[in-house]
Amino acid sequence: MRQLALVACVVLWTLTGASGLAQTGIVSPKEQFGFAIGDDYQLATYEQLSAYWQRLDQQSDRMTLVDIGRTAEGRTQWMAIITSPENHRKLERVKTIARRLALAGDVATAAEAHALAAEGKAVVWIDGGLHATETLGAQQLIETVYQLVSGEDAETRRILDDVVVLAVHANPDGHDLVANWYLREPDPRKRVEGNLPRLYQKYAGHDNNRDSYMAALAETANMNRILYREWYPQIMYNHHQTGPAGTVMFAPPFRDPFNYVYDPLIPTSLDLVGAAMHTRFAAEGKPGVTMRRGANYSTWWNGGLRTTVYFHNMIGLLTETIGSPTPIEIPFRPDRLLPSNDLPFPIEPQTWHFRQSIEYSLTANRAVLDLASRYREQFLFNIWRMGRNAIERGQTDTWTMTPGRLAKLNEEARASGVPVTASGSGGSTPPSLFTRVLRDPALRDPRGYILSADQPDFPTAIVFANALIKAGVAVHTARETFSVAGRTYPAGSLVVKTAQAFRPHVLDMFEPQDHPNDVQYPGGPPIAPYDSAGWTLAYQMGVKVDRILDAFDGPFTVAQNELAIPPGTVRGPARAAAYAFAHTTNQAFRVVNRLLAAGDRVERLADGRFLVRSRAGTRARLQALATVTGVSFDALSARPAAGRVLRPVRIGLWDRFGGSMPSGWLRLVFEQFEFPYEVVYPAQLDAGNLGARFDAIVLVDGAISGATGDDSIARSPRPETIPAEYRERLGAVTASRTVPQLKAFLEQGGTVLAIGSSTRLAGLLDLPITNKLTESVNGVERPLPREKYYVPGSILRVRVDPSHPLAHGLADQVDVYFDNSPVFALPADAAARGIAPVAWFDTASPLRSGWALGQQQLEGGVAIAEATVGKGTLVLYGPEVTFRSQPHGTFKFLFNGLIRSAN
Known part of the structure; x- marks a missing residue:
């Protein structure tokens, strides 16, 4: 009824x-x-x-x-x-x-x-x-x-x-x-x-x-x-x-x-x-x-x-x-x-x-x-x-079941000669295997996470915490020093406990995703995920987190609203010849850009730190900057040796008719960190004389999308069908018209920073940089098929050369967002040819979060490289280091490349 x-x-x-x-x-x-x-x-x-x-x-x-x-x-x-x-x-x-x-x-x-x-x-x-x-x-x-x-x-x-x-x-x-x-x-x-x-x-x-x-x-x-x-x-x-x-x-x-x-x-x-x-x-x-x-x-x-x-x-x-x-x-x-x-x-x-x-x-x-x-x-x-x-799960010992853990159980069972019951068959797998493998105390879900206030880039940890707060997660701050699991944390540290209603979101932001091996049939091609396979935000943002597996408490206060970045300080004598500040925070680049815009003399020292020469009102300006950015400044009484003098960088950011999402996201990042930029369209690149307008040109993923660099202009609307104000945006980056102008710009001392698919520019410039992910079929090099290699949007770990100027302020290992991104092979004489690796895959298992079918193929491949072209520099970023404005942990790769372009 x-x-x-x-x-x-x-x-x-x-x-x-x-x-x-x-x-x-x-x-x-x-x-x-x-x-x-x-x-x-x-x-x-x-x-x-x-x-x-x-x-x-x-x-x-x-x-x-x-x-x-x-x-x-x-x-x-x-x-x-x-x-x-x-x-x-x-x-x-x-x-x-x-x-x-x-x-x-x-x-x-x-x-x-x-x-x-x-x-x-x-x-x-x-x-x-x-x-x-x-x-x-x-x-x-x-x-x-x-x-x-x-x-x-x-x-x-x-x-x-x-x-x-x-x-x-x-x-x-x-x-x-x-x-x-x-x-x-x-x-x-x-x-x-x-x-x-x-x-x-x-x-x-x-x-x-x-x-x-x-x-x-x-x-x-x-x-x-x-x-x-x-x-x-x-x-x-x-x-x-x-x-x-x-x-x-x-x-x-x-x-x-x-x-x-x-x-x-x-x-x-x-x-x-x-x-x-x-x-x-x-x-x-x-x-x-x-x-x-x-x-x-x-x-x-x-x-x-x-x-x-x-x-x-x-x-x-x-x-x-x-x-x-x-x-x-x-x-x-x-x-x-x-x-x-x-x-x-x-x-x-x-x-x-x-x-x-x-x-x-x-x-x-x-x-x-x-x-x-x-x-x-x-x-x-x-x-x-x-x-x-x-x-309740956040208050007790719990374990999250994942494909990786079940795969480990199968491996141990096979190694021990223990039968594993297949789906639909009778019998059962010995319970002892369940306890030993799937209830390993070390694999428990955390009771909480602590982000220490003394980590190298705590302002970015605040941005991360605010993302959690905006999503309704309870985030606590420490009122005073406290100790947990044998470590002492300073006041102001951040605490996120999992005993809260939105625990699934908490785990998802801190823990790795383990996407199943989703294929059409055993050994067959993968079924693409709807979007990313792995996205762990803590990894993307490069924040330092301690996972706490046992119950803990301390002098904590829950944040009622978004957190302000704790103010930095200006330390040292009032009369100073210069002030130095660290390069480990992303906010340091915001400081650099604001100081340069105000006419201050800013230099970069050999160790990567920044220096601002003292003039009238400098200390007051730095104190104001310290308050909003969290950057601290050390007053130097003696005038140090001169560093590399910086000046406001003139950035040309590629875009197109209809708009590019990677370019749009990068506009947001530039505005957040106060980088001056000008949007530049293909026809303007084709016109040449680029050095008169720009120090650096950024080609985001999609700017060069065809194998030859000739984008499909046929897909653009006819000029007479759109208002005149938008016609200058038509066109595409092409091998025949645009690449010669980019080459001239480079040879005259310019910098081009190419991301994702736009790294194809290296091949269009005839540089000896090739695709690492190929195989020889009947004597012809072809990209690896998806059955052998497939990495949809995931987080991978790369080894970094922190002494390279592009990597200043970064650790020797960094997590990058990777979506079937370009991976480079460099020639044996790369250094003699002016080509240097900056980040590379040094292991056969770089996956941190997501899904990486055939990830062993990445070992030895280069993720980020720099090449000298004439008097200029071409920087190649395989991973999307500013993807959707989320991976703050890799922003420095781009920021470093930008500020060193203005010579």
Whole structure:
């Protein structure tokens, strides 16, 4: 009977919709905009959405509009809170219950949790617009909000009574850019999507969905605050496009692997919500929705808006839906016409209109909200149960099962002649092997982590801690000196305990990821992960961490807000000839750039330290800098020997029409560390005379992407189809036009810093630097096949020559972010040819976190190298040393190369 009632409710809402039973006095989108949401060739802009939501806020007692912060371009980022008027009157109580159940610390018993769950309301986040070119997301959000504030049908009223909906716009800047770009064509039937002139998020573009554990972007920080520090929704739904070819939508559940550190209630809850979605689509006669291996999406990776929530005990939903304001065709895909477990209700090829995609999105939203209403108490209790499980695991000895540990068990079993039971066979493996291998006390999960305040780059440790705090993790600071496990730590050290509700996220930021060997068949090609395979943020940022395996305590205070960098000092006599400061912190480069901008004389000493000559007001300026950067300065009474004089570096940062995400992220890094830069486009490089404008040119990953360096200019839009202001951005780096100008720039004394794929420049310049990762097939050198070598985004360790100027301030071993990155082979007479290795792989097992199939192939390969070209310098960075602005531990490789370029 309950199933019949559910189907009847679905059919009733489908037949009536918002228009059939609508609250009077609420203006509709068509009345507001002059067109209905989903009409062909029409898009509402963010400016229009903002005005509309403010109007609804005035008209409806179901909605409260909240300003959650500014965007990168200064717009207001809006969130609409939608629930019944009665719930609005007790909203703070609802919010408090959600927080207490999610954090679980002061709710000690299941009985108390059940009581709070009975009183509380489900909190469901629904967003739109994150990827602005996926125009459906923002448009469906407009329609969803309207239907919730205006609907008078029984289902809507029940949902509003049981659920608080957080309708969040995820990317206001991109929404306006994309909508206005589409609408610039006055003839609606000539409007087409695509060919944006720049990134639709100022720095990250599409990568704005890769920032959730770092929160380097303004919009991410705004949303993280709502998710992890204010509202703690049990369910969050992140709308995306586009669906797999031959379908309309991908919806949960997801394919394996899922991550081993979060609670088992996450994958089972995803199955529950996914079943509700697919059932409703079938009940409403909406075919074409696939799941699991119908697409590549998994729940392994942490870092996306919907994936980071898994590590916070929240149910993260993703749909990928077809549709465009310009009508499209669903292609004929015979392989998607036979019903299967992953596609139970196929769709036939046909013309598809935007309103149909809006209707599918509304169905998905309704399915989620209906389930949240019906299972309100269970979802509230379950988030407490997951949080409580996490706290209890952090208070006891626990072990995380990983593929690597099971592989070790198999190895030991084979070595001992002990049978290992295969899946599906009878019998069992001797329990003694389980205890000896999988319950080794040394392999316990930590009870906590300590970041000592006396580490070489403590300001970067503060940045790391703030990323945790922005993600809702409890971080403590030490009020005074304390000792743990035989080591004494200074006051100000940072402590992160694992006995907290968000323990999965804590482990994921500190511990290595061990991605399974996910291949199509034994010995076959690997199945690419959805994003990175390994990302351990502590490794990427190069912070020094002590893992504490036993319970501990001390004079600790939990940080209530983001931490300030502890101020540095200016030490020594008031009358000084110069001041020296260390090169071990990233903030030292910010100091250098600010001093140079102020006209101070800054030098670099042979040991890598920096020196600023004293003049009127120098000490006061240094004291101010010490306060904000944490850098300390030592006054020198005697005038030291002259070092290498530095001057403001003139940086040319490559970009292209449409925008490069690696270039955008690097713009953010340059601004954070106050490097002056100018964006330079291919046509400007082709024009030559580069030395008159630049000391250094940075070619990020993707600047040179073809085997010959000739990017596909054919993919660029025709100049006459875009506004004149953007035409200078067209073009590509080519072997025929650009490389000769770069060579001339180098030979005349310039510096080119090439990252990732752009290191192909070495071959285009005929330097004797080759690809290490090849094999000979019939006498021809070819790249290693994926069956033999494959390293998707992971953390690897390299050996470093810290005496090399590019490596000043770094240790002799450094973790780098590596994504099938270039690895170089240098000739035996490299030094005589002016080529020097800076970082290389000195072991057959460099993997630190992630997945590295055939990693032994890397041994002996060079990761970072420098080559003399004429009077200039070419620097080659195989790994992406500034990837998504996250690997602060490798920033110095680039920073050192930049400041030494200005001679």
